[in-house]
Amino acid sequence: xxxxxxxxxxxxxxxxxxxxxxxxxxxxxxxxxxxxxxxxxxxxxxxxxxxxxxxxxxxxxxxxxxxxxxxxxxxxxxxxxxxxxxxxxxxxxxxxxxxxxxxxxxxxxxxxxxxxxxxxxxxxxxxxxxxxxxxxxxxxxxxxxxxxxxxxxxxxxxxxxxxxxxxxxxxxxxxxxxxxxxxxxxxxxxxxxxxxxxxxxxxxxxxxxxxxxxxxxxxxxxxxxxxxxxxxxxxxxxxxxxxxxxxxxxxxxxxxxxxxxxxxxxxxxxxxxxxxxxxxxxxxxxxxxxxxxxxxxxxxxxxxxxxxxxxxxxxx
Amino acid sequence: xxxxxxxxxxxxxxxxxxxxxxxxxxxxxxxxxxxxxxxxxxxxxxxxxxxxxxxxxxxxxxxxxxxxxxxxxxxxxxxxxxxxxxxxxxxxxxxxxxxxxxxxxxxxxxxxxxxxxxxxxxxxxxxxxxxxxxxxxxxxxxxxxxxxxxxxxxxxxxxxxxxxxxxxxxxxxxxxxxxxxxxxxxxxxxxxxxxxxxxxxxxxxxxxxxxxxxxxxxxxxxxxxxxxxxxxxxxxxxxxxxxxxxxxxxxxxxxxxxxxxxxxxxxxxxxxxxxxxxxxxxxxxxxx
Amino acid sequence: xxxxxxxxxxxxxxxxxxxxxxxxxxxxxxxxxxxxxxxxxxxxxxxxxxxxxxxxxxxxxxxxxxxxxxxxxxxxxxxxxxxxxxxxxxxxxxxxxxxxxxxxxxxxxxxxxxxxxxxxxxxxxxxxxxxxxxxxxxxxxxxxxxxxxxxxxxxxxxxxxxxxxxxxxxxxxxxxxxxxxxxxxxxxxxxxxxxxxxxxxxxxxxxxxxxxxxxxxxxxxxxxxxxxxxxxxxxxxxx
Numbered sequence: 001x002x003x004x005x006x007x008x009x010x011x012x013x014x015x016x017x018x019x020x021x022x023x024x025x026x027x028x029x030x031x032x033x034x035x036x037x038x039x040x041x042x043x044x045x046x047x048x049x050x051x052x053x054x055x056x057x058x059x060x061x062x063x064x065x066x067x068x069x070x071x072x073x074x075x076x077x078x079x080x081x082x083x084x085x086x087x088x089x090x091x092x093x094x095x096x097x098x099x100x101x102x103x104x105x106x107x108x109x110x111x112x113x114x115x116x117x118x119x120x121x122x123x124x125x126x127x128x129x130x131x132x133x134x135x136x137x138x139x140x141x142x143x144x145x146x147x148x149x150x151x152x153x154x155x156x157x158x159x160x161x162x163x164x165x166x167x168x169x170x171x172x173x174x175x176x177x178x179x180x181x182x183x184x185x186x187x188x189x190x191x192x193x194x195x196x197x198x199x200x201x202x203x204x205x206x207x208x209x210x211x212x213x214x215x216x217x218x219x220x221x222x223x224x225x226x227x228x229x230x231x232x233x234x235x236x237x238x239x240x241x242x243x244x245x246x247x248x249x250x251x252x253x254x255x256x257x258x259x260x261x262x263x264x265x266x267x268x269x270x271x272x273x274x275x276x277x278x279x280x281x282x283x284x285x286x287x288x289x290x291x292x293x294x295x296x297x298x299x300x301x302x303x304x305x306x307x308x309x310x311x312x313x314x315x316x
Numbered sequence: 317x318x319x320x321x322x323x324x325x326x327x328x329x330x331x332x333x334x335x336x337x338x339x340x341x342x343x344x345x346x347x348x349x350x351x352x353x354x355x356x357x358x359x360x361x362x363x364x365x366x367x368x369x370x371x372x373x374x375x376x377x378x379x380x381x382x383x384x385x386x387x388x389x390x391x392x393x394x395x396x397x398x399x400x401x402x403x404x405x406x407x408x409x410x411x412x413x414x415x416x417x418x419x420x421x422x423x424x425x426x427x428x429x430x431x432x433x434x435x436x437x438x439x440x441x442x443x444x445x446x447x448x449x450x451x452x453x454x455x456x457x458x459x460x461x462x463x464x465x466x467x468x469x470x471x472x473x474x475x476x477x478x479x480x481x482x483x484x485x486x487x488x489x490x491x492x493x494x495x496x497x498x499x500x501x502x503x504x505x506x507x508x509x510x511x512x513x514x515x516x517x518x519x520x521x522x523x524x525x526x527x528x529x530x531x532x533x534x535x536x537x538x539x540x541x542x543x544x545x546x547x548x549x550x551x552x553x554x555x556x557x558x559x560x561x562x563x564x565x566x567x568x569x570x571x572x573x574x575x576x577x578x579x580x581x582x583x584x585x586x587x588x589x590x591x592x593x594x595x596x597x598x599x600x601x602x603x604x
Numbered sequence: 605x606x607x608x609x610x611x612x613x614x615x616x617x618x619x620x621x622x623x624x625x626x627x628x629x630x631x632x633x634x635x636x637x638x639x640x641x642x643x644x645x646x647x648x649x650x651x652x653x654x655x656x657x658x659x660x661x662x663x664x665x666x667x668x669x670x671x672x673x674x675x676x677x678x679x680x681x682x683x684x685x686x687x688x689x690x691x692x693x694x695x696x697x698x699x700x701x702x703x704x705x706x707x708x709x710x711x712x713x714x715x716x717x718x719x720x721x722x723x724x725x726x727x728x729x730x731x732x733x734x735x736x737x738x739x740x741x742x743x744x745x746x747x748x749x750x751x752x753x754x755x756x757x758x759x760x761x762x763x764x765x766x767x768x769x770x771x772x773x774x775x776x777x778x779x780x781x782x783x784x785x786x787x788x789x790x791x792x793x794x795x796x797x798x799x800x801x802x803x804x805x806x807x808x809x810x811x812x813x814x815x816x817x818x819x820x821x822x823x824x825x826x827x828x829x830x831x832x833x834x835x836x837x838x839x840x841x842x843x
Contacts, residue, residue, distance in 0.1 A: 060411065060415065062415050062418055062419070107591060107594050107595065108594060111594065111598050113411070113415070114351060114554070115550070115598060117415075117418055118546045118547075119594070121353060121542075121543065121546065122543035122547070125540060125583065126543075126583055126584065129584060133578075133580035133584070136580070137580075176705075176708045176717065176720075179697075179705060180705065180709060182694070182697060183694045186694040186695055186697065187694060187695075189656065189688075190688070190692035190693070190694065191705070192656075192675070192680075193654060193655075193676045193677070193685070194677075194705050194710055194760060195677050195681050195706070195709035195711070195760055196705070196709045197675075198677065235539065239422060242419065246419065276433075277430065278430070279426045280427055280431060282426055283422075283424065283426030283427035284423070286420075287399070287424075287427075290403070290416055290419050290420055291403070291406070294406075
């Protein structure tokens with residue numbers, strides 16, 4: 001009797017995920033058009049948020065670089081999109097972002113976390129200025145156009161990136177490196193004295209997170225069809241993942257996904273109805289989350305669950 | 317020779333402005349331990365307030381110094397007393413407070429920028445005051461630029477002396493080094509930290525007013541200045557107010573030289589300096 | 605045969621010399637004590653040995669190899685482990701995982717996760733924390749947190765263990781237990797170098813004692829010699 005109950009527990013979550021995945025794959029056939037666009041937009045935000053969480057959550061290093069990597073992906077798509085197939089473009093975008101991340105990481109991650117926050121905050125602005133200058137000086141253009149691709153392709157590629165990201169996150173978390181990353185966030189000096197090559201681990205994890213942000217940018221660019229440095233390197237794309245992760249709560253794996261899903265949907269509503277006050281509302285929500293919801297929505301849910309089940313599962 | 321003078325004066329002007337905004341941020345980060353990423357928004361508020369006072373009410377910009385400074389000071393003071401003090405109490409460790417306050421300062425960035433957007437609209441604003449040519453050793457400068465330079469240097473110096481020579485300044489430096497002990501020594505820590513945050517905001521507001529004398533102002537101008545302030549603070553040494561003063565001028569002169577060569581590359585040049593700093597001497601000029 | 609040797613080890617902070625021209629050695633199998641008034645430079649010396657700080661100037665050799673300037677994780681893999689004065693455990697992780705990390709990363713060979721789990725469990729038993737293995741480390745008592753730190757350090761299979769004020773904050777029963785633990789560690793063949801203020805422990809457990817004052821070594825010898833040394837008594841011993 002006990003054996004079957006344990007088996008059900010183990011199978012429950014993967015089965016649920018599989019069902020969701022199958023539903024998502026089937027979506028474009030059942031509800032094409034606007035719904036597909038809405039869903040891949042939400043998936044895009046989930047990718048940015050989960051990639052951000054991959055590095056920043058366990059280590060505690062606040063990265064403000066997502067917009068930079070996302071933008072690199074966008075520009076890779078714009079530059080290579082005409083001559084190379086989509087799969088190549090996406091891989092190169094991921095690689096280019098990873099290279100940038102390795103550079104930034106090697107430079108700043110051997111120092112205190114605040115240097116990392118400072119550097120990544122200005123990074124987006126810096127790259128924007130640089131690309132603008134370069135394009136105006138050498139290429140003679142301000143923006144670039146991209147060949148449009150049908151929505152379904154964009155949808156499936158985005159979904160594939162998400163699945164790859166979730167798999168990577170899961171594998172890292174389960175491995176000894178996931179544990180090591182956590183220890184870095186707990187006490188970096190103690191981690192170093194336990195034999196963990198702290199800087200290397202941070203830099204590599206940072207680069208891995210950048211791969212997915214770059215890939216996401218590459219596919220998103222196609223949706224935009226026209227890009228320029230201001231569109232590609234928008235600091236909002238750094239704030240949003242952070243906000244969504246905090247709002248969703250980083251204690252549980254599903255927290256950031258929940259946060260991103262709820263928030264990006266909220267965003268669509270807020271942007272159309274309250275475009276004047278949009279940033280203000282976002283800022284207030286972020287403040288409320290920091291002050292009153294330290295564990296985010298997921299934390300709230302955990303607290304409700306604990307209260308509902310009483311002392312039964314106290315030791316989990 | 318004339319070009320040289322142009323570049324030097326421009327460099328000192330830029331340097332004075334950078335010194336002010338960096339000292340402001342240094343007050344907030346060095347003492348109150350808040351890395352305030354919304355610092356630039358206070359600069360923007362100072363600039364746009366001055367513009368409104370001048371274009372709508374004809375108030376002399378130099379006089380509106382007396383408005384911008386106190387206004388932004390009060391805003392900063394209140395924000396610290398309500399938001400950051402609260403965050404400090406609820407944060408389990410100084411590291412957690414550091415990241416929480418960074419995030420809170422983002423939220424502020426959004427909130428302040430949006431409110432300003434609603435109040436002033438997205439257009440770029442500018443006004444003309446004292447744009448009278450002044451002849452200095454053969455080179456011609458706008459009087460407004462010289463006045464701005466003068467004010468920036470004087471205010472900066474005054475503030476520098478305040479922090480290093482007065483009793484209040486001593487209390488502030490004590491609080492920066494060790495808030496707990498300073499508190500035990502009879503320093504009203506809550507008051508000092510909030511005051512410092514307010515001072516930091518005031519310096520930003522004043523800098524904004526001075527910037528508006530020479531450059532156009534608009535609602536999204538803040539971010540670039542925040543980044544510059546961050547770089548100067550690192551250049552001068554994290555938490556060193558004298559360091560920010562010196563660092564501001566160093567970066568200003570470099571900026572002026574680079575702008576002379578190619579205006580679009582100034583931020584890139586600043587970041588290269590940032591990179592060099594992090595590679596060679598992250599503790600900065602005056603850092604320990 | 606010295607397993608650890610330092611020559612002319614010096615470290616300045618600003619204008620102040622925290623450690624100045626200290627020559628020291630620890631022989632294999634010894635339990636050596638390091639005492640001195642507060643601020644004498646004891647923890648700084650440990651930081652210099654473990655790689656948290658770099659001596660300037662000075663050299664440190666471990667197992668006859670120069671380890672000066674190596675990063676802490678490399679020094680750990682070579683066989684030096686330490687505990688910290690302010691107990692630095694991984695607070696939000698279960699007790700077992702704290703020790704597991706030491707087993708997984710602390711040696712220069714790749715330990716499989718099954719081996720690491722087994723070693724970690726054994727070590728928890730060795731220090732007396734088996735019952736607590738699933739509890740978050742922050743929920744342990746101070747004495748148990750110190751035991752955990754020791755277990756984590758031992759998981760890295762050290763030849764030399766640096767203990768920084770293991771007994772600080774412990775009541776007399778706990779002090780006795782800690783002393784007994786040190787002896788059991790010594791019996792496993794691990795050399796111990798310990799900073800301590802609790803005189804009773806130092807005098808009874810150590811083979812040899814070094815005394816630091818204002819960053820300089822002012823005396824060295826057996827517990828008997830140190831207890832009767834005029835220099836030391838003048839400077840420090842009052843208990």
